[in-house]
Amino acid sequence: MAAADGVLTGWSVGEHTHEGVSHRTYRRGSGPGVIVIHEIPGITPSVAAFADEVVAAGYTVVMPSLFGTPGAPFSGAAVARSLTRACVSREFTILALGETSPIAGWLRDLARELHAELGGPGVGALGMCFTGGFALAMMVEPAVVAPVLAQPSLPFPVSPARAADVNLSPADLEVVRRRARDGHQVLGVCYRSDRAVGTRFQTLTSELGDAFVRVELDGSGHSTLTEQRDQGAVDRVLAFFDDHLRG
Template identity: 60%
Template sequence: MSLLADWTRGRHEAAGFAYDTYRRGRGPGIVVVHESPGLTPEVIEFGDELVQSGFTVVLPHLFGSAHAPPRTWEAARVVPRLCVTREFTMFATGVSAPLAEWLRSLARELHAGAGGPGVGAIGMCVTGGFALAMMVDPVVVAPVVAQPATPLPLGARRAADVNLSPDDLAAVQERVAHGCPVLGVRYRRDWVTGTRFETLRRELGDGFISVELDGAGHATLTDHRHPTAVVRVVDFLRERLLGQ
């Protein structure tokens, strides 16, 4: 039986892109943007957990397989494609991913249907910085940056880059200054996150809430799930979206 059997499949088109989506739950909305290699069982299970916590969750399927186990060979197949696709920015610095506007549109659609004070956005790994780009739209009130990995940390400049254009970074800073915090989670010795948390602390000040875990794991909410990370993320979403 498919892990997505209880999820409603849809399709969202905006900004020149079209992707399948999976929706489930009731309550304020959260967009969970999956990591490499795709919409894995661990990502779906995390989405189910958020549904059980009282949220409407949308899982966009952006690349890779749906509900296939996260095998090393699958990641080796997917990542090179992401390096050349126009939706992502795996190497460029000082730019937002072209897919950001599609995700903002998806967030607006979700909010229109689910209601509440706004929506949450969780980006992971190669999509980690997408949560920042999404909060340029004021409909996103609970952004979570989990182990941000793009641009790939090849050199100090890329390692420090947070995958935002100067204009989008300024918009994020303004949102933070007006009371919208950003939550970040990572393992301290996860090399792919580079020095991005240091950049976010410098650019966002106290508006950046960091959860840094001991060890050299990577996927804080899924493959290398850490209970502290999960609890802090769920608590952040409840506070921002449910007022709890």
């Protein structure tokens, strides 16, 4: 079935279910698999435009719709609605320290299924802002070999401890550390002055060492790949996918 949501025309609509939880998915392209997880407020035109760039670079892109109206434009009202929905959902941990958001299990299963279908060295995963850390949590799944964290913002940095937290349980963090020691890299992208990211890039450097590839941009923007898009950041993400998914 083809999507009829304006900017998502040409994308195939599906649904993924894991442990009784279902979310709509949008799929397009061919080649190695990449899961693009939208930011607040949802799959906006700029998120879809970035995903189209990944498709054009030669990848099969799957975008789950976790909240918001797919294809709707970015607006303050849309942000407020999606944030309210996300904050009361049991799928996301907003302020908790040392916990993995439950949605990670669903996303890992999606990655596992996509890799089983497409084969190759594994799949990529990219999260943005509210969902930025979800790509790191997906790294617990061996099928995920190219995780990208674009301005990860959970838990909300309302205290120094939360600003440094990477939204993972101790057990999941140990798996990520082990995979990093085994040679798997994580790419992080943010604007250097973005307070929403807190100090978690420093945490990731401390925990993962050189396996954490840290890209910090000049300027005062937030959404590195979408609303305040930086072409250099987009190019680094595509190069990272190329390095790790075309082996």
